[in-house]
Amino acid sequence: MLTYLIRRLLAVVVMLVVVMLAVFGIFFLIPKWTGVDVATMFAGKQSDAAALDGIRQKLGLDDPIIVQVFDFFKGILVGRDYVSAGDTLHCSAPCFGYSFKTEQAVWPILADRLPVTLGLAVGAAVIWLLIGLAAGVVSALRRGSIWDRAAMGIALSGVSLPIYFTGLLSLAIFSYGLGLVSNEYTPIEESFPEWFSGMILPWLTLAFLFGAMYARLTRATMLEVMGEDYIRTARAKGVREPVVIRKHAMRSTLTPIITLLGVDLGALMGGAILTETTFSLPGLGQAVLKAIGEKDLPLILGVTLITASAVVVANLIVDLLYGVIDPRVRLA
């Protein structure tokens, strides 16, 4: 178990380094090769020669690539200083870079927005797991019934309708139309009811899409599992149906669901861009969208790293959970 963990953790680190190098290359090297001066992306409307020099100096753009990469790694581990003409900006560890568009270190920006995205992803996940699993199980057990058809019909529309459509529609009806919920995000520390009111539509919209996928997956897996020999054996032994479902069928059904959940949650941590934009939630998705529009490279790099970390860590957790859910799986 311990060897497995160490091996996996090392793989995670290697993966993150590779992702970081790739992103670094895309943002800092490709523009250089195409003849665009990276410093001009950081200068404002007025790009005086001294301004460009200052930016190059601060970002170390004239340093060899290997030095730039080393400085970036160093920043993550021990923090770093950006120095230009007597102006020293300290970026404490973990320094994911410094956004010269907003004059802030990247990590505090991300840390400020992470709770919004986390709240959105986790809240929606709870709803889509509950609804998706319940609908999938009922559909599988009552195959061909009105419940099955209704659930799968709704699931089909959930999968096929894009978030900006369901999101806008729900906002138009429940917020602007009926005024039942807030159209604005309120931080949880300011007011829990307001926060809840502002989050309920994003949760439901996101959960509608994901719940639909989970319901379809649950139904398909459950149907397959229910036809397995060990289920027949359990029934033949006289085990009661609810126990067969709960103890035997569900465990196998959950394995692919948990796998998918790990990947989905991880990916959502990078920001549910469409949902956050539709509902104007100040989360990571909104930040990265803005950053892409303004070519705020350090911020894009930071969000990419967070997403990559979240995906690999979520996958690691999922792999560990397999052993708990399904005793047949043993980690070696």
Place this chain on the structure above:
Amino acid sequence: MTTQRSSRRRIAASAVAVAALLSTAACGGGGSDDEGDGKAPGFNAARAKTANASDKKGGTLKFIGTQDADSWDTTRGYYGFAWDFMRYYSRTLMTSKPVAGKGSAELVPDLAKSKAKISGDGKTYTYELRDGITWEDGKPVTSKDIKYGIERQWAQDVLSGGPIYLKDTLDPDGKYKGPYKDKAKDKLGLDAIETPTDKKIVFHLPKRNGDFEQMIAMPSASPVRQDKDTKSKYGLKPFSNGPYKFQSYTPNKKLTLVRNPEWKKSSDNIRKALPDKITLTLLTNSDEMDKRLINGDYDLDINATGMEAQGREKALKEYKGNVDNPSTGYIRYAVFPQTVKPFDNIHCRKAMIYGSDHKSIQNARGGPLAGGDIGTNMLPALVPGSDLKFDPFGIAKNEGAADVKKAKAELKKCGKPNGFKTTIAVRNNKQVEIASAEAMQASLKKIGITAEVDEYDGAQTTGIIGNPDYVKKKNYGIIIMGWGPDFPSGQGYGMPLWHSKYILDNGNNNYAMIDDPKIDKAFADAIAELDKNKAAQKYAAINAKVMEGAYYLPFTFEKNIIWRSSRLTNVGTTDAYSGRYDYAVLGVK
């Protein structure tokens, strides 16, 4: 077949129902503000005049926007809306008169007691400071604070982004290295500015400049106190000397200003300082912003770049009384770099102007209301010397239709009777510009010109179209752009576009690559002219010269549709802030 038809019908019915829901439910009653009386003063009621005049204090003025300032540091900000908003927390020796319309272009004293005493040779400007001007900690604003604030413009390597007119005017050779490299003990080593007493400041200009006071009125001439200068981080919390101060600010998210108790009304003839609190909420989705404005959740869009098509249509149909349609002072245009063949030939350039369908381009930009009037020359209405009727190419004739005959004749003269191939460069983040490029592309096809539209990354404008080598390499024969005056004068508008010294390797704005000694000399003459009327005539002549060179195809004299909530008071669009409302005098009912 039957099933297909019925399901089609069902789909159509659902689509109609959804569309109806979206359009009806999207609004919970615009202007029905909680605190206001819900009555909007009417369409264009605040265009160049003041609507809802009031001195009622209190309440929260709520701005919304999709674009944060490039910086709230007065030295670094270059967005027009930011300059308007900065007057809440920052004052300058002179500023624009707090009235709506044309009158706002006049400069009046703010920190200064009166207008400058100008020496006979026009090279020395002396200001006396008024009494009672203070920082947010109660200490008085001194002439040294103003000098230090201006000196920060020299520190471009740390404080990039803002306008540097004063730097170029006071120290054209760049001898001073900025306060951060200043060896003087008090860091006030710039020779061109003297501060004989705390109440007196003297500017020595190496050459006369008729627009000097315009530069003094820009926020980049604001005082900054040395002990409060946090250098590149100053924009996160500027130290206030105006009626409001920063309470909290998270870039791209939220800004809150509260009253600065140390500010004295008796020291300020400009600002009304009516609301108790001012908030700015930033979103990324402009359609959602329009909905919130119409819903009455916010008072106005700080960016004031015009409502989106959906919101605009709704506002004009149902809430016309909450809408104004001002001129922004911008000209939207296509420019032809002479370094890209065959645009080195004036006849090829003329062929583009005659061959384009100006009406279809205007429509692509949103029509006369949201796009503006068809442009006929390159000097916008807000700049003295402008004459919107000046139409040397007959662009506005025949309702803006293309003059194919003349275009073909010019093509012949250019040696390309069958047309040629070229590329239109357009920012990928400006839908309206892409639409204008496509409209231009369609009309040029009719005269045999195949123009490929290349959407480049709008965030890299300075490094892409601002780089002449890159422009040449990519064969960008047509560049779509827009330009508005930094201050209402030919210098503040036309210099970066038409003067040869502004041809830069990066961040170039003289896209046409105009290198004409006659134009350069005409600028020198106009700048040295202290008589405003004579200067205006000189700038009009420069404009005529530029038009004669056929470097530009003006698309529109831009107008837009902006929203104001019914509870806004003292609201009126200004020439000084490119058709935006004067934020410093706004109040809420």
